[in-house]
Amino acid sequence: MAKDALMDYDKALELFEPVLGFEVHVELNTKTKMFSHAPNDFGSDANTNVTPVCLGLPGALPVVNEQAVRYSISLGLALGCSIAPSSRFARKNYFYPDLAKNYQISQYDEPIAFGGSVDVELPNGRQVTVPIERAHMEEDAGKLTHVGGSTGRIQGAEYSLVDYNRAGVPLVEIVTDIIYGAESDAPELAKAYVATIRDIVVSLGISDARMERGNLRCDANISLRPRTPEGQPSAPLGTRTETKNVNSLRSVERAIRYEIQRQAAILADGGTITQETRHWHEDTGRTSAGRPKSDADDYRYFPEPDLLPVQPSAELIEELRAALPEPPAERRRRLKAEWGFTDLEFQDVVNGGLLVEITETVAAGATPAAARKWWTGEISRIANVNGVEASSLVSPENVAAVAALVEAGSLNDKLARQVLEGVIAGEGTPQEVVDARGLAVVSDDGALIAAIDEALASQPDVLAKIRDGKVQAAGAVIGAVMKAMRGQADAARVRELVLERAAG
Amino acid sequence: MSDIIRLTAAGLAEKLQNREISAVEATQAHLDRIHAVDSDVHAFLHVSDSALDAARRIDERRTAGEELGPLAGVPLAVKDVLVTTDMPSTSGSRILEGYMSPFDATVVKKAREAGLIPIGKTNMDEFAMGSSTEHSAYGPTRNPWDLGRIPGGSGGGSAAAVAAFEAPLALGSDTGGSIRQPAHVTGTVGVKPTYGAVSRYGAIALASSLDQVGPVTRTVLDAGLLQDVIGGHDPFDSTSLTDAWPSMAAAAREGARGDVLKGLKVGVVKELSGEGFQAGVQTRFDETVALLQKQGAEVVEVSAPHFEYAVSAYYLILPAEASSNLAKFDSVRFGMRVQPDGGGTVEQVMAATREFGFGPEVKRRIILGTYALSAGYYDAYYGSAQKVRTLIQRDFDAAFAQVDVLVSPSAPTTAFKFGEKLEDPMAMYLNDVATIPANLAGVPGISVPIGLAPEDGLPVGIQIMAPVREDARLYRVGAAIEALLEAQWGHTLISKAPALGGK
Amino acid sequence: MSEISEEQVAHLANLARIALTPQEISSLTTELDQIVDSIAKVQQVATPDVPATSHPVPLSNVFRPDVIGETLTIEQALRNAPEHDDNRFRVSAILGEEQ
Numbered sequence A: 001m002a003k004d005a006l007m008d009y010d011k012a013l014e015l016f017e018p019v020l021g022f023e024v025h026v027e028l029n030t031k032t033k034m035f036s037h038a039p040n041d042f043g044s045d046a047n048t049n050v051t052p053v054c055l056g057l058p059g060a061l062p063v064v065n066e067q068a069v070r071y072s073i074s075l076g077l078a079l080g081c082s083i084a085p086s087s088r089f090a091r092k093n094y095f096y097p098d099l100a101k102n103y104q105i106s107q108y109d110e111p112i113a114f115g116g117s118v119d120v121e122l123p124n125g126r127q128v129t130v131p132i133e134r135a136h137m138e139e140d141a142g143k144l145t146h147v148g149g150s151t152g153r154i155q156g157a158e159y160s161l162v163d164y165n166r167a168g169v170p171l172v173e174i175v176t177d178i179i180y181g182a183e184s185d186a187p188e189l190a191k192a193y194v195a196t197i198r199d200i201v202v203s204l205g206i207s208d209a210r211m212e213r214g215n216l217r218c219d220a221n222i223s224l225r226p227r228t229p230e231g232q233p234s235a236p237l238g239t240r241t242e243t244k245n246v247n248s249l250r251s252v253e254r255a256i257r258y259e260i261q262r263q264a265a266i267l268a269d270g271g272t273i274t275q276e277t278r279h280w281h282e283d284t285g286r287t288s289a290g291r292p293k294s295d296a297d298d299y300r301y302f303p304e305p306d307l308l309p310v311q312p313s314a315e316l317i318e319e320l321r322a323a324l325p326e327p328p329a330e331r332r333r334r335l336k337a338e339w340g341f342t343d344l345e346f347q348d349v350v351n352g353g354l355l356v357e358i359t360e361t362v363a364a365g366a367t368p369a370a371a372r373k374w375w376t377g378e379i380s381r382i383a384n385v386n387g388v389e390a391s392s393l394v395s396p397e398n399v400a401a402v403a404a405l406v407e408a409g410s411l412n413d414k415l416a417r418q419v420l421e422g423v424i425a426g427e428g429t430p431q432e433v434v435d436a437r438g439l440a441v442v443s444d445d446g447a448l449i450a451a452i453d454e455a456l457a458s459q460p461d462v463l464a465k466i467r468d469g470k471v472q473a474a475g476a477v478i479g480a481v482m483k484a485m486r487g488q489a490d491a492a493r494v495r496e497l498v499l500e501r502a503a504g
Numbered sequence B: 001m002s003d004i005i006r007l008t009a010a011g012l013a014e015k016l017q018n019r020e021i022s023a024v025e026a027t028q029a030h031l032d033r034i035h036a037v038d039s040d041v042h043a044f045l046h047v048s049d050s051a052l053d054a055a056r057r058i059d060e061r062r063t064a065g066e067e068l069g070p071l072a073g074v075p076l077a078v079k080d081v082l083v084t085t086d087m088p089s090t091s092g093s094r095i096l097e098g099y100m101s102p103f104d105a106t107v108v109k110k111a112r113e114a115g116l117i118p119i120g121k122t123n124m125d126e127f128a129m130g131s132s133t134e135h136s137a138y139g140p141t142r143n144p145w146d147l148g149r150i151p152g153g154s155g156g157g158s159a160a161a162v163a164a165f166e167a168p169l170a171l172g173s174d175t176g177g178s179i180r181q182p183a184h185v186t187g188t189v190g191v192k193p194t195y196g197a198v199s200r201y202g203a204i205a206l207a208s209s210l211d212q213v214g215p216v217t218r219t220v221l222d223a224g225l226l227q228d229v230i231g232g233h234d235p236f237d238s239t240s241l242t243d244a245w246p247s248m249a250a251a252a253r254e255g256a257r258g259d260v261l262k263g264l265k266v267g268v269v270k271e272l273s274g275e276g277f278q279a280g281v282q283t284r285f286d287e288t289v290a291l292l293q294k295q296g297a298e299v300v301e302v303s304a305p306h307f308e309y310a311v312s313a314y315y316l317i318l319p320a321e322a323s324s325n326l327a328k329f330d331s332v333r334f335g336m337r338v339q340p341d342g343g344g345t346v347e348q349v350m351a352a353t354r355e356f357g358f359g360p361e362v363k364r365r366i367i368l369g370t371y372a373l374s375a376g377y378y379d380a381y382y383g384s385a386q387k388v389r390t391l392i393q394r395d396f397d398a399a400f401a402q403v404d405v406l407v408s409p410s411a412p413t414t415a416f417k418f419g420e421k422l423e424d425p426m427a428m429y430l431n432d433v434a435t436i437p438a439n440l441a442g443v444p445g446i447s448v449p450i451g452l453a454p455e456d457g458l459p460v461g462i463q464i465m466a467p468v469r470e471d472a473r474l475y476r477v478g479a480a481i482e483a484l485l486e487a488q489w490g491h492t493l494i495s496k497a498p499a500l501g502g503k
Numbered sequence C: 001m002s003e004i005s006e007e008q009v010a011h012l013a014n015l016a017r018i019a020l021t022p023q024e025i026s027s028l029t030t031e032l033d034q035i036v037d038s039i040a041k042v043q044q045v046a047t048p049d050v051p052a053t054s055h056p057v058p059l060s061n062v063f064r065p066d067v068i069g070e071t072l073t074i075e076q077a078l079r080n081a082p083e084h085d086d087n088r089f090r091v092s093a094i095l096g097e098e099q
Ligand SMILES: [Mg+2]
Pocket: A023, A219
């Protein structure tokens, strides 16, 4: 794969205005699939969670999952959308082996929700309202595994294997209107938008929203338009690309930045952008050309004759509206106040996409300060090193358990970090790691006093200084004692005891 | 024993209940008949090897004193469009040769639960596309009245099976006339119920918004008995109606007693006569209408001005839906797989499989449907056809505001000879001119035999149509006509069918 | 007269994944042209004021409760498969990409 030429980001922004659009697919966490009573659980053995409907067997017919409709309405309402008094399903026809019927049941000209907006807060404190065109219901496809060729890629594979467990999992696709004015914040806006959608669906309880598991998937559309001098009409919209396979918050940000730099380099060079899908590669941090748009994209949509219109009553819509959780912007304001974070501290949490994690950690018993400290600190650091989402590393319950051990004085910070490391490595719960690694602080004063007395005896000059009132000299003794305890002691308690023993 | 096969389903059921005949005897008699005549008729694609076991179980249950349904122990032929767990289901296509469904179609399940004995799968035009059964990948079925002629289609196998006394009852499916037109040309009774009255789950879809499963029998009462078994709500079919239906058999019995024709308002559809309608078909139809009038029915001519657009709308909607419904036959999960020369990508394998596995009529309609739905043509074709559908529904509404039932000949001609229309798709499509409007509007229709055309001695049927949900009315009126004519003739029409294989 | 070309039929065949032979393309072009000519008359009465009907008997809100039901056994799922590897359906290499 030849390396793309990239323009310097700031320079690209000087010459071009980025124009964005997103399609986010949210997998709903219903018990069963969208149109079949098969379990909505695709982690099982291949092709075990399937019915004749999932396999598109001759004679099978779809029936709509009522819960999926309710969830879709709730999501539409949370996105500030209107709920269509009548919406219907359509068939999107195209042949692909992961699509059992060779058509996807989706919604086309009559989506269940339309015309909303989402308020998004950027790391620099800027507020952006993202316009939502529509949210519609559809079904997921099966999963392909490519065998032979290079590392599971489709190119060069000898053959492919199909598992239809995921086929028919309910999806809501959220489509934004064209987003103007993101300017140099485009990458951050992209990330913040997806994080906000994630917050919304999690707070609604309608999706597990694990990006790394594909519960939440983002296709990012981006085009550049040349800037025109002040007072002149703006240039027409540029050709857009659609970047797929972006499955983490940080990838969303990186992919947008990359596409801006790539497209700018081409345009500045007098080239043209091809309208195509592009694939994001997490490992190289680049996008590569996928399928160009062609007349093979004639999906021949028509109303799904096996299904009937969805016409939610006003009562149902109001019932679901009344049950909505507070909107993310309001929720953020409330949490910031409740947690007592400074602007900077709270921004850190939001930027890290850690609101959900901290909320759940606090709910599990940790103080807000401790929850913030662990999530934005050590856990985020490990996540960054490994290029994964912090949320995928450890559960909020386990973080709260670590915080509780520190609170109780059983662990100091250094030990707590080791415990977290163990939990992340899959060694068990914090208590199990503590037990297995023998990491508890020495809280037995007797053992500490023996070590202190020994240290004081071997450093008579220090002892003299302390007795002279030069308290800071105690540091040397404390260091020696901590070393003797192999770090497993509470430094504050050691200091107290050193001063006590020195005073004699 | 041979008189077992001549019994109506109702008559056989009575003898089964009285234990004059066992289910095993009834089943064996029909299997023997199939053995004797089906090499000539070719109504069956597959004959069950578990039918006798099923019959034995019914006999055991009856002996044990169990309360069984009214049709328990009666053999049933099943159109191959319906999936079955104990027999292959091919829908008349090579692409599904040997396909074994893991589930029974709801109608088959209901039939088994009611104690009926599925004895085989009947031949049909491939994927139910056709009006002659000549488009079956497994060779045509022959009309028992004249083995040189077509038995109608797509359900020629089911109609021929009952006409040839190979089964007293059969299941069919009717998308544009595939139950009623074969009934017309074979001198049998066929009913297309109200759309949604009978489950489509397990019927291999042709055009989802038009398809309806229904009974194929020799008498109106038998059809009513069968619809009572297969009808009713099915949660696996979203388009299935939740109505509580009256007994169709009771309606048929009521009709056969007589006076239902008195004061009945009968509309003769003006547009379904004249040009294109064979003289002898028209004659028998006119005589029947006159007979109705004589019995006190008020006959009026009714105009349905948009029926002239019905065939056109139908040949847009059907291929469009079919092109999508048949996309699942791609060689990935089931069905035939054809490897192109020198291997190939999955795209090429799919295309080679579909090229080899589908017959010419199926390909023609898939391409036509793909065209009607494709970008830039949707509004002109598919969209316009759906509007015509609205206009046809309005014609029906207007007509049923004036009359109780509408009548027409069930098809424009009697059975034609093999090959006569094979090369001219439009001529073939016009066979369904009388039956298509009911499918577009969802209304129920029945075809009842009304005699033989004078010029060729072949059967003619009358089609009766009623408003949506008024299926019982068809049975009442159909049974009345049947009883009147049989009284007039002194015999049933089917009893005049020529002997087959010397029997 | 409608104007269906052989290129168009070839394109439709590609969309419909049918490897038509050149002879089939040629004869289908003629037939389709005739058929489309005779069915295009639906446009005469399909005026803008007429609503489209997609279901013959109108119904709405037909739903299923979110309750798990019976699934196929792996034997049932794979029974009719032309080819499979363990639990998965096997297909030849894929040329195109996911949609
Ligand atoms: Mg998309």
